[in-house]
Amino acid sequence: MTSDDERDLRQRLGSALETITPHPAPVDVVLRKGRARRTRRHIAVAAGLAVAVGIGVAAPSLIQQIARPAPASPARKPTVTVDPVGPNSPRGLIGWGTVDGKRWRMIAQPPGAQGGGKNEQCFQPSGAVADLVCGPVPAPLRNGADPASFSSVGANGTQVQFGGVAPDVAYINVTLADGRLLVLHPALAYGQREVAFAAPQSLGIARVVAYSRQAELAYSVPFNSGSGAVISAWLRPGQRGLPRGTYKIGSGETVHVGPWGYCLTGVTQLCLGSEWRSLGNVANGRLGVGPGGADRAFGTATAAVDHVRVYLSGGITLTARAVDCGGPRFYAYVVPKGHKALRVAYYSASGHLLASQSAR
Amino acid sequence: MDAAAEAEFTDFVRSRWPRLVRLAYGLSGDQGLAEDVAQTALVKAYASWPRVHRAGDPDAYVRRIVVNASRSMFRRRRVIEQPSDTLPEPGQADLTSQRDQRSALMTALMSLPPGQRSVVVLRYWMDMTETEVAVTLGCSVGNVKSQASRALAKLRISPDLAEGLMEGERHDQR
Numbered sequence: 001m002t003s004d005d006e007r008d009l010r011q012r013l014g015s016a017l018e019t020i021t022p023h024p025a026p027v028d029v030v031l032r033k034g035r036a037r038r039t040r041r042h043i044a045v046a047a048g049l050a051v052a053v054g055i056g057v058a059a060p061s062l063i064q065q066i067a068r069p070a071p072a073s074p075a076r077k078p079t080v081t082v083d084p085v086g087p088n089s090p091r092g093l094i095g096w097g098t099v100d101g102k103r104w105r106m107i108a109q110p111p112g113a114q115g116g117g118k119n120e121q122c123f124q125p126s127g128a129v130a131d132l133v134c135g136p137v138p139a140p141l142r143n144g145a146d147p148a149s150f151s152s153v154g155a156n157g158t159q160v161q162f163g164g165v166a167p168d169v170a171y172i173n174v175t176l177a178d179g180r181l182l183v184l185h186p187a188l189a190y191g192q193r194e195v196a197f198a199a200p201q202s203l204g205i206a207r208v209v210a211y212s213r214q215a216e217l218a219y220s221v222p223f224n225s226g227s228g229a230v231i232s233a234w235l236r237p238g239q240r241g242l243p244r245g246t247y248k249i250g251s252g253e254t255v256h257v258g259p260w261g262y263c264l265t266g267v268t269q270l271c272l273g274s275e276w277r278s279l280g281n282v283a284n285g286r287l288g289v290g291p292g293g294a295d296r297a298f299g300t301a302t303a304a305v306d307h308v309r310v311y312l313s314g315g316i317t318l319t320a321r322a323v324d325c326g327g328p329r330f331y332a333y334v335v336p337k338g339h340k341a342l343r344v345a346y347y348s349a350s351g352h353l354l355a356s357q358s359a360r
Numbered sequence: 361m362d363a364a365a366e367a368e369f370t371d372f373v374r375s376r377w378p379r380l381v382r383l384a385y386g387l388s389g390d391q392g393l394a395e396d397v398a399q400t401a402l403v404k405a406y407a408s409w410p411r412v413h414r415a416g417d418p419d420a421y422v423r424r425i426v427v428n429a430s431r432s433m434f435r436r437r438r439v440i441e442q443p444s445d446t447l448p449e450p451g452q453a454d455l456t457s458q459r460d461q462r463s464a465l466m467t468a469l470m471s472l473p474p475g476q477r478s479v480v481v482l483r484y485w486m487d488m489t490e491t492e493v494a495v496t497l498g499c500s501v502g503n504v505k506s507q508a509s510r511a512l513a514k515l516r517i518s519p520d521l522a523e524g525l526m527e528g529e530r531h532d533q534r
Contacts, residue, residue, distance in 0.1 A: 005512055005516065006484060006512070009480070009484045009512070009515065010485070010487075012465050012521075013386065013465070013480075013484050013485040014485065015462065016386075016462040016465045016466060017383075017386050017481075017485055018382065019462060020378075020381065020382050020385050020391060020394075022377060022378050022381035022382075022391070022394075022395060022398075023395060025373050025374045025377035025378075026399055027373050027374065029399065030373055030399060030402045030403050030406060031366070031369075031370070031406065033399075033403040033406075034403045034404075034405075034406025034407050034409075035406070037403060037404070037406070037407040119424075122408070133408065133410070133411050134407070134408035134411055134412070151411070267364075337371075
């Protein structure tokens with residue numbers, strides 16, 4: 001195989017395929033059929049996802065949640081229960097219980113069941129939240145690292161939190177903001193031990209603690225918003241989390257710092273996972289599409305960085321200030337529609353170039 | 361899905377549609393089929409959009425569905441097309457004096473097994489690395505390399521591509 005062959009093939013493929021003129025994108029058909037695939041058409045998903053997406057150099061894990069305001073909570077205290085998953089439960093059942101008398105269930109499907117390939121797995125909630133959620137199969141958890149990796153889905157005032165746990169986790173205690181305690185016991189589904197619980201979206205989650213048979217393994221203080229909690233950073237017993245603070249970083253984005261690590265709110269809601277401890281210069285953290293169809297993105301920078309220049313396609317250059325968020329610095333920028341961020345360069349206050357990296 | 365997420369998804373559909381159709385066309389050789397496959401992939405992406413999008417690479421997700429769906433369509437077509445003892449009536453001779461270059465390449469591509477064809481299109485049209493192709497196809501990098509090597513060897517001697525890839529051999533002999 002010669003490079004001439006490959007070059008020639010590339011040219012031929014380009015000539016052949018780029019000349020194909022598709023019909024206009026069938027947006028209406030896609031939306032209609034896509035909605036029909038959902039179990040309950042009126043449910044809008046507000047989901048948090050604990051998946052490593054590998055941005056820039058440090059490749060942190062990102063947990064992102066689209067914030068959707070919950071309806072006003074009732075004046076009285078809703079009942080919240082989690083029931084044990086017994087040996088005769090339906091296959092894939094990882095959690096069930098009630099929220100305010102309404103039963104909910106969360107069932108794991110076999111990887112690849114929805115046709116997305118063996119690297120995709122879906123979870124089917126039922127009850128108040130009944131929207132299928134699918135995503136890449138996360139890497140198995142191991143003892144000594146984070147004991148659990150939670151995702152969430154929420155609608156109609158209810159949030160369902162679910163995820164895999166490490167092999168040494170015997171149970172997890174969840175303390176709700178009103179002091180009530182839920183105890184989760186892992187259930188085995190398709191080779192992975194999982195837990196799940198549900199609570200009102202408006203009811204915060206104060207603390208989540210994972211235990212082995214002998215002792216406490218780690219605890220997490222979730223980031224709570226009106227649309228539910230994001231359980232992201234885990235701390236060892238006795239370890240103190242980050243001091244709390246709120247920082248506006250531009251482009252409509254805010255960084256919330258606390259024991260949960262770092263969470264951003266703005267066009268969407270996103271929390272950094274376990275890599276929050278080792279942030280350096282990281283580019284191309286994607287936030288989502290804001291008004292006008294422009295992409296919002298963010299990155300982090302070391303303490304020496306004062307500002308960044310973002311080089312976009314089409315010869316456009318943006319400058320964003322790196323805001324001190326109690327340690328690492330964060331920056332955010334808007335990529336105009338039709339353009340892509342290509343490269344980010346990090347500068348000191350005196351204009352000295354400190355580093356640069358691809359933004360792809 | 362709330363309005364903002366749906367607007368975001370709609371933008372995604374509009375901007376990715378042409379490339380997805382072209383990818384599916386490269387895998388199936390049929391534009392109508394390619395549009396069906398691309399539409400199917402986007403419908404599935406819609407159903408899982410919030411989670412897919414937050415995983416950071418919705419393009420990779422949709423690409424995998426297109427590749428898998430193209431293979432499924434290919435298998436279904438093979439089942440439907442049953443061999444017959446009766447030969448079809450011969451078509452009229454093509455009076456066009458110049459060869460359709462795209463047609464020649466597509467004929468050659470369609471003669472490759474689906475696995476090799478997928479590797480060729482992903483590697484040499486989408487410019488994906490061997491690792492990215494391996495992840496998309498759910499196989500090893502070694503498998504991608506050998507599929508690519510076999511595919512190029514076949515294309516090099518394809519009568520539909522009498523020029524072009526053969527040039528590589530002539531260059532080697534200089």
